[in-house]
Amino acid sequence: MKKKVQFLSFVFVAFGFAISAMGQAGAPTQRVHIPGIPDGTSIYPKAPDKGDNLVSIGCVTKSDKDGFTIVDWRGAAQASVAGAPTSAARPPEVLRLQGDPEMLNFQIGHEVEVRGPVIDVGDDKKPTQIKVESLLYLSRSCWERGTNTPAPTQPKR
Numbered sequence: 001m002k003k004k005v006q007f008l009s010f011v012f013v014a015f016g017f018a019i020s021a022m023g024q025a026g027a028p029t030q031r032v033h034i035p036g037i038p039d040g041t042s043i044y045p046k047a048p049d050k051g052d053n054l055v056s057i058g059c060v061t062k063s064d065k066d067g068f069t070i071v072d073w074r075g076a077a078q079a080s081v082a083g084a085p086t087s088a089a090r091p092p093e094v095l096r097l098q099g100d101p102e103m104l105n106f107q108i109g110h111e112v113e114v115r116g117p118v119i120d121v122g123d124d125k126k127p128t129q130i131k132v133e134s135l136l137y138l139s140r141s142c143w144e145r146g147t148n149t150p151a152p153t154q155p156k157r
Helices: 002-024 101-106
Strands: 053-063 067-072 093-098 111-120 128-131 134-139
Touching: 053 093, 053 101, 053 128, 067 101, 093 111
Parallel strands: 093 128
Antiparallel strands: 053 067, 053 111, 067 093, 111 128, 111 134
16 A cells, blocks of 8 residues: 555656646747737847937937937946846947937937937948937936936037
């Protein structure tokens, strides 16, 4: 009787492990559907093409050479928490802005969200240029990355 109980408990334990292993066999390859995001959407950014709509969040600045620009730090290299390596770090994205000069001049030193189509795809000498179709004000000061203090702003010209 004792051997029969041991044998049955061994069979049940083995059966439990087998069921558990079958349940996890497909887990890493399964795709998760996230509501609101179309299936097949890539999380990796592609180079912009002329006419593509872009969204940039950053600080508006003005330079004599490029006119108005915005610096978008999202996805850029930064010190990671607890010394962990950064993943997919890239330099900050700089975009030239074409739009109403009075509106853009008013937003110098402010954190904004800019949306619009690509007018000119950039290269090594000049950044990509977008036409500002939508501008959303976010903050009256630009923040230094990784700190809680506002960055020094340029005077408006």
